[in-house]
Amino acid sequence: xxxxxxxxxxxxxxEAAHAYEHAMGVLSxxxxxxxxxxSYKGRGQTMAYLSGVSxxxxxxxxxxxxxxxxxxxxxxxxxxxxxQAELLKEDYDRLTRxxxxxxxxxxxxxxxxxxxxxxxxxxxxxxxxxPYLARLIDTERRFAAYRDDTMPxxxxxxxxxxxxxxxxxxxxxxxTLRRELTPVILAVKDCPAPRTDFxxxxxxxxxxxxxxxxxxxxxxIDRARCGIAETEHPFTTNFNKWDVRITTHYQQDDVASSxxxxxxxxxxxxxxxxxxDDIQFTALATGATMGLHESQSRFYENLIGRSLPFCRAVLPxxxxxxPRQMAGVTPEALYAAVNKAEPSLIRxxxxxxxxxxxxxxxxxxxxxxxxxxxxxDELPALWNQMYKEYLGVDVPDDRRGILQDSHWSxxxxxxxxxxxxxxxxxVQMLAAMEKDVEVWPxxxxxxxxxxxxxxxxxxHRYGRLLTPERLLxxxxxxxxxxxxxxxxxxxxxxxLYRL
Amino acid sequence: xxxxxxxxxxxxxxEAAHAYEHAMGVLSxxxxxxxxxxSYKGRGQTMAYLSGVSxxxxxxxxxxxxxxxxxxxxxxxxxxxxxQAELLKEDYDRLTRxxxxxxxxxxxxxxxxxxxxxxxxxxxxxxxxxPYLARLIDTERRFAAYRDDTMPxxxxxxxxxxxxxxxxxxxxxxxTLRRELTPVILAVKDCPAPRTDFxxxxxxxxxxxxxxxxxxxxxxIDRARCGIAETEHPFTTNFNKWDVRITTHYQQDDVASSxxxxxxxxxxxxxxxxxxDDIQFTALATGATMGLHESQSRFYENLIGRSLPFCRAVLPxxxxxxPRQMAGVTPEALYAAVNKAEPSLIRxxxxxxxxxxxxxxxxxxxxxxxxxxxxxDELPALWNQMYKEYLGVDVPDDRRGILQDSHWSxxxxxxxxxxxxxxxxxVQMLAAMEKDVEVWPxxxxxxxxxxxxxxxxxxHRYGRLLTPERLLxxxxxxxxxxxxxxxxxxxxxxxLYRL
Numbered sequence: 001x002x003x004x005x006x007x008x009x010x011x012x013x014x015e016a017a018h019a020y021e022h023a024m025g026v027l028s029x030x031x032x033x034x035x036x037x038x039s040y041k042g043r044g045q046t047m048a049y050l051s052g053v054s055x056x057x058x059x060x061x062x063x064x065x066x067x068x069x070x071x072x073x074x075x076x077x078x079x080x081x082x083x084q085a086e087l088l089k090e091d092y093d094r095l096t097r098x099x100x101x102x103x104x105x106x107x108x109x110x111x112x113x114x115x116x117x118x119x120x121x122x123x124x125x126x127x128x129x130x131p132y133l134a135r136l137i138d139t140e141r142r143f144a145a146y147r148d149d150t151m152p153x154x155x156x157x158x159x160x161x162x163x164x165x166x167x168x169x170x171x172x173x174x175x176t177l178r179r180e181l182t183p184v185i186l187a188v189k190d191c192p193a194p195r196t197d198f199x200x201x202x203x204x205x206x207x208x209x210x211x212x213x214x215x216x217x218x219x220x221i222d223r224a225r226c227g228i229a230e231t232e233h234p235f236t237t238n239f240n241k242w243d244v245r246i247t248t249h250y251q252q253d254d255v256a257s258s259x260x261x262x263x264x265x266x267x268x269x270x271x272x273x274x275x276x277d278d279i280q281f282t283a284l285a286t287g288a289t290m291g292l293h294e295s296q297s298r299f300y301e302n303l304i305g306r307s308l309p310f311c312r313a314v315l316p317x318x319x320x321x322x323p324r325q326m327a328g329v330t331p332e333a334l335y336a337a338v339n340k341a342e343p344s345l346i347r348x349x350x351x352x353x354x355x356x357x358x359x360x361x362x363x364x365x366x367x368x369x370x371x372x373x374x375x376x377d378e379l380p381a382l383w384n385q386m387y388k389e390y391l392g393v394d395v396p397d398d399r400r401g402i403l404q405d406s407h408w409s410x411x412x413x414x415x416x417x418x419x420x421x422x423x424x425x426x427v428q429m430l431a432a433m434e435k436d437v438e439v440w441p442x443x444x445x446x447x448x449x450x451x452x453x454x455x456x457x458x459x460h461r462y463g464r465l466l467t468p469e470r471l472l473x474x475x476x477x478x479x480x481x482x483x484x485x486x487x488x489x490x491x492x493x494x495x496l497y498r499l
Numbered sequence: 500x501x502x503x504x505x506x507x508x509x510x511x512x513x514e515a516a517h518a519y520e521h522a523m524g525v526l527s528x529x530x531x532x533x534x535x536x537x538s539y540k541g542r543g544q545t546m547a548y549l550s551g552v553s554x555x556x557x558x559x560x561x562x563x564x565x566x567x568x569x570x571x572x573x574x575x576x577x578x579x580x581x582x583q584a585e586l587l588k589e590d591y592d593r594l595t596r597x598x599x600x601x602x603x604x605x606x607x608x609x610x611x612x613x614x615x616x617x618x619x620x621x622x623x624x625x626x627x628x629x630p631y632l633a634r635l636i637d638t639e640r641r642f643a644a645y646r647d648d649t650m651p652x653x654x655x656x657x658x659x660x661x662x663x664x665x666x667x668x669x670x671x672x673x674x675t676l677r678r679e680l681t682p683v684i685l686a687v688k689d690c691p692a693p694r695t696d697f698x699x700x701x702x703x704x705x706x707x708x709x710x711x712x713x714x715x716x717x718x719x720i721d722r723a724r725c726g727i728a729e730t731e732h733p734f735t736t737n738f739n740k741w742d743v744r745i746t747t748h749y750q751q752d753d754v755a756s757s758x759x760x761x762x763x764x765x766x767x768x769x770x771x772x773x774x775x776d777d778i779q780f781t782a783l784a785t786g787a788t789m790g791l792h793e794s795q796s797r798f799y800e801n802l803i804g805r806s807l808p809f810c811r812a813v814l815p816x817x818x819x820x821x822p823r824q825m826a827g828v829t830p831e832a833l834y835a836a837v838n839k840a841e842p843s844l845i846r847x848x849x850x851x852x853x854x855x856x857x858x859x860x861x862x863x864x865x866x867x868x869x870x871x872x873x874x875x876d877e878l879p880a881l882w883n884q885m886y887k888e889y890l891g892v893d894v895p896d897d898r899r900g901i902l903q904d905s906h907w908s909x910x911x912x913x914x915x916x917x918x919x920x921x922x923x924x925x926v927q928m929l930a931a932m933e934k935d936v937e938v939w940p941x942x943x944x945x946x947x948x949x950x951x952x953x954x955x956x957x958x959h960r961y962g963r964l965l966t967p968e969r970l971l972x973x974x975x976x977x978x979x980x981x982x983x984x985x986x987x988x989x990x991x992x993x994x995l996y997r998l
Contacts (some may be wrong), residue, residue, distance in 0.1 A: 016548065018545065022542075030533075036724050036726045036744075038723040042741050046517065158720045221537060222537075223538045227538075239541055239545075242537040243534060247531075341633045394756075
């Protein structure tokens with residue numbers, strides 16, 4: 001195969017792969033936001049079929065030859081083509097090691113598990129979900145071993161979501177967080193809680209929908225290219241830079257829940273909306289790693305969205321949409337309320353201070369699951385025990401405990417640590433950004449465009465063109481140091497709680 | 500190829516075809532209901548790719564041999580397999596007779612024509628659309644000749660949408676409607692209009708959404724298998740019997756608009772929801788013809804939904820949800836209002852009495868277009884002349900005249916008659932049903948299940964397994980007679996308007 005042929009094959013493949021990913025992505029989005037409940041059967045069948053075709057598109061000798069030709073061509077191919085070949089070769093290697101029948105069976109299992117988890121969570125019925133979880137763990141362990149049986153299964157999975165991550169790097173990372181943050185968490189526990197009652201009035205969902213639109217406008221999100229839908233567990237999905245969707249979940253008695261969910265998912269959306277025109281419809285047109293993605297979502301959610309300047313900017317909007325509920329609330333009171341740091345049950349609603357501890361609990365559980373060191377029946381008790389031990393809270397039911405997250409039902413084991421890593425990356429990005437951009441005056445005047453432009457220039461536009469290491473250097477301008485993250489949290493919450 | 504191989508290939512093909520249709524259907528539904536506006540670029544690319552693959556799945560020698568083997572196997576294959584082979588052979592022949600280059604050029608023309616029509620309709624600028632219409636007519640005539648050059652083009656097209664339909668059957672059908680209904684229509688025009696002001700108050704869309712749920716519940720629609728979304732031009736789409744979607748469009752100042760749209764689309768949905776388990780994921784698992792589909796939607800919309808017993812059943816629901824707007828309205832007043840029969844300009848909003856006349860005008864125009872007997876420049880004047888003659892209304896502009904429907908810009912010539920045929924079929928189905936079922940007491944107590952069960956048993960469950968003729972016999976129990984339809988309309992509207 002000559003180089004021109006290889007480049008043509010890559011282009012054809014990219015077009016086809018985008019079509020299948022797009023179709024499966026919309027099927028999945030629709031399933032989570034709009035489809036009737038019994039539709040999962042037919043969708044499972046379709047997803048299994050399409051993922052089988054998608055697998056075969058990549059896993060064949062023609063693509064193998066194409067990738068080998070491209071990878072052997074040095075500077076004769078563009079950096080974009082070489083990077084695509086590198087990334088596809090990783091996918092190729094990962095997939096070829098999984099037998100097709102097992103791969104498609106797993107896709108069908110995921111669809112079933114998702115539907116069962118939804119119902120089990122609603123009913124707080126862990127035993128209903130347990131057999132699916134057992135099969136998911138079993139399959140993930142088997143797949144990890146197919147890919148690399150020289151490493152522990154969990155390290156194989158961690159590396160998938162966060163290139164280079166392993167228990168060897170994450171154990172000390174989480175140990176640092178525990179050491180630095182635990183004293184603050186415990187001190188905060190003894191402080192009087194801020195007023196939050198005004199966030200828990202009656203917030204009609206119709207009006208919250210309008211608020212979501214206003215928040216997306218404040219973030220500078222192009223609505224011609226980004227939709228919003230409603231689902232149980234919010235997520236963002238993207239098909240190309242002209243079609244990104246965020247989702248949220250409204251609670252009539254809690255305006256902050258959807259508010260910060262929209263800002264979080266909006267951060268993911270801005271990353272995808274900012275990928276370069278030149279890389280669309282290729283394997284490069286998406287966020288580089290899960291940690292980098294979470295660095296963006298949690299950047300907007302916490303570093304910006306839970307700052308005092310943002311509270312000053314958003315309060316007039318809230319007062320306009322919810323005049324009765326927000327009467328007499330000051331920016332300082334809103335700032336204190338949205339930073340209430342008392343340990344709680346739900347990760348997605350956790351305070352910035354305690355968030356990484358929620359992640360750490362999942363990390364510890366995943367380590368045990370993937371090592372085969374725990375039975376699925378024992379998991380809820382283990383979960384509840386760790387919540388008591390690390391956060392001092394009693395878990396009243398599995399709905400608010402082990403069933404709260406969709407990740408495991410979706411086959412995402414090893415993803416959680418990316419949330420904590422991303423949170424930590426964001427703090428170092430902000431420090432670098434503050435040298436170039438007048439961040440806080442911009443936030444206070446509701447103009448996040450210079451912030452997004454700075455991130456767009458150093459991160460978003462590249463998609464996966466540059467390596468994660470390079471992108472982290474671009475944005476942090478220094479080596480990763482978890483002490484920056486813990487110092488930021490200690491300072492913010494010491495001031496808020498006058499420690 | 501032996502019979503077992505052929506049966507296996509048919510099964511494989513059906514599974515694959517369902518997956519592609521499902522994916523394209525959800526992409527299209529999402530595009531119409533939820534996707535951001537700029538997403539059309541990526542979706543167009545994906546749809547083009549998937550429809551190309553879908554075409555190649557059917558149009559190849561292996562499928563041709565498979566179908567020929569099955570069709571030559573007589574009683575050695577089950578009726579379901581034989582029927583699938585017959586239907587797929589029709590699709591195969593239709594597709595293979597059109598040269599691929601012309602087929603893809605036509606797809607591009609349709610995309611352009613759709614966009615131009617949208618703009619032309621908005622600007623009421625027929626000359627802008629005319630050259631596209633000319634090319635569409637020309638291509639449709641040429642394609643019809645490819646398929647069967649022994650028949651007039653329009654007969655070929657009519658047969659596509661309604662197996663067995665032709666100008667030989669439709670000319671006398673529409674002549675009967677014209678003769679029987681035109682005097683009534685013109686007489687109603689001179690009568691005082693009923694009160695309809697209470698349908699045009701302020702109906703908050705959030706509350707109308709609740710009303711839709713209540714209507715779907717009244718119809719006995721299984722919400723675990725049927726969703727509802729919002730769009731500009733309502734439609735129903737189905738992927739399998741576990742996943743059917745209706746759509747509606749809310750108008751804040753017109754509660755009846757979405758109400759009857761929901762009941763209409765709900766009728767389509769009940770047909771699809773009722774297809775048999777045994778035919779799912781095959782070519783048989785959908786409504787048999789467009790006319791039979793419209794017979795169901797218009798049955799629920801008009802014969803049931805616009806009856807006095809239904810008005811008695813639905814009024815308490817409306818009074819509960821819209822107490823201020825519906826204060827003092829009697830069932831009889833509601834019945835008169837939803838049957839207001841003044842001739843109007845827009846087909847989709849036409850009264851039951853005048854609906855078939857709107858269709859007839861399009862039928863007469865399509866006959867001329869497909870015979871090559873008219874220039875596109877002459878069409879608007881012809882349209883306006885017929886609206887004056889048959890409905891007594893003056894068409895003020897082409898937006899509300901010849902540009903109102905999307906069918907021609909979408910290449911659907913020969914579809915319109917199905918609407919009128921379906922309306923007429925329904926009347927004979929009701930007559931047959933009334934011999935077996937206590938229809939009106941059931942409607943009055945908001946229980947449509949015996950009605951749907953009767954239709955399900957004779958029609959819905961078969962999908963396309965039986966021929967349309969057989970299904971019509973099953974449900975009408977007599978030969979088709981348009982005089983049943985006209986007699987029903989004359990009686991209903993003579994009583995309503997005291998003619």
